[in-house]
Amino acid sequence: MLFSLHFSLPPAITPLPFKPLSHVPHHHHTLNMLPSPPVLKSPLCSTMEHFTLNHHGKEEGLDGGVEVDQTLPLGLRRETMPRHVAVIMDGNRRWARSRDLPVRSGYEAGVRSLRTIVELCCKWGIKALSVFAFSSDNWFRPKVEVELLMSLFERGMQEDTGIFFRENIRISVIGDLVKLPQALQELILNLEETTKNNTHFQLIVAVSYSGQYDVVQACQRLALKAKHGHIEPSDIDISLIEQELETNCSEFPRPDLLIRTGGEFRISNFMLWQLAYTELFFAQSLWPDFGEAEFLKALLAFQQRQRRYGC
Template identity: 80%
Template sequence: MPFSLHFSPTPLITAPSPLSKPFFLVPYYHTLHAPKSPLCSSMEHALTHQGKQEAFDRRPEDSQTLPLGLRRDAMPSHVAVIMDGNRRWARLRDLPVRSGYEAGVESLRKIVEICCKWGIKVLSVFAFSSDNWFRPKVEVEFLMSLFERGMQEDTGIFFRENIRISVIGDLTKLPKALQELMVNLEEATKNNTRFQLIVAVSYSGHYDVVQACQRLALKAKCGLIEPSDINVSLMEQELETNCTEFPHPDLLIRTSGEFRISNFMLWQLAYTELFFAQSLWPDFGEAEFLKALLAFQQRQRRYGNQLAQSIYFAVQSGKKLNVMSLELEVDRKRGSTLERPPT
């Protein structure tokens, strides 16, 4: 069924789902794994990319058409966006600030549609930062109502298009009705597999790392882990992006011509490619998105070292890797062959 941006408002989801207490006080625990061998996180990310890519379904229509020059085999799995410039867009047109935010919602709907059409699996958007609570009260109240209205209206699209919604951030600060709506929507769409939209609300990278550390400290206090058990893997299990199979964005786009990441996904962006667009967010459409993706596909992702780069390209090409093949792959990249003892 074609993706449509025009739809009738859908009633609020009624499936009950209890709200949790503040994140760091709730002793819910992931299954713990034994400490891993000291591989760098960049290598772990590259090695697991192949299996995670196969975890998602792809509709037949998703693979039919791509713009000229865009390669499906180099498409990012996870794109993150800092949606900046809504207020400036409104002021440049002598419009109220709320008009800029409403135009920004329409731009987001278009980008979600494009992601579904082009086969991108996850889109994370920075919708409301922890610092945005310091904006004028009337502006904050309007944004809360806009979140609620937008999610209610788009519920039909989420189900029809098999879209999963995840919300990350300190939801305890949101209005009660909005908290309930978000929790219910997450629960109702958790088995949708075509595409995942992650909305960061009342979020910051600092908050995410701190709440993960608090969770790990609580586990250590309860005797579930030893402090020496804490490693990159355990840390990432506690970050809010544990809701997705692709927790590390491949590409970050920031609009409005600003060159900073503004405390967004600080841990997760370690090896992310960055693209800074001049367009204000309401003006960011298919042409600008295509430009960002083409730039991404022209880059050579090294993940911090030669070996990790070799692993990444080998996995992308479908190779099954073992220790010997990893060494051979590195040698091939370096253009030399090392002598090896007989086995």
């Protein structure tokens, strides 16, 4: 299902150092006090043998043996790996239509691709992956398609919540979640609470999300703080705004690399603030066809670039 993580690990295995992610409280429980447009969402998965953390912070298999593969494909350099990768998973429906399959088949194939990318992120030392699963604009799609996406996501979480703890993966869901079915909202809150102390890897799923929504809700929160005398308008700066963005749930709130599949050359209202200095990679592959070879190509392209951060 959506969140089935069963990682099969290769033989060459060494411990992977990591720095625990800091937990910054989410705003989901207060979103209903601020008017905001709809937003995105996304699922996750992977296929490796289970690993956990021992009391010394080392990564171990369930039998106590270290099971994290640090081996990188030829050409990749660990010192220049992105810490945070964001993905616009475009092309699920086109993939299905090109094969005369129902739309559901396209989304299910897309979940399989997501499993692969999550596995590779864990194996190659990437610390965070953000996926654009369901945008605010997606609410205007046919009702049957919206209900399908919601049911797939809900079913996956119901079945696999415990797996994220065993894999030491933290799940964060960002977006205007009050627009989701109440049962799904409760599942999301439970999943975030269950995994909030996991430190090996973070999956950030954007659901009912848009970049404009994120900036607007941050401004509204700052306006309320100013109204109640907690800050002065002159105090508002880049740092304060970033503290109110929904990506404050991550130690690495700004993606180093954005990948968009499906052959389109746009960012479609995704993380507009956070992508200010992000490197962009546009893949021709439809998302269900995006696998290890395509991901490696994107990472190699990233490592060949000289990041200037506006300079």
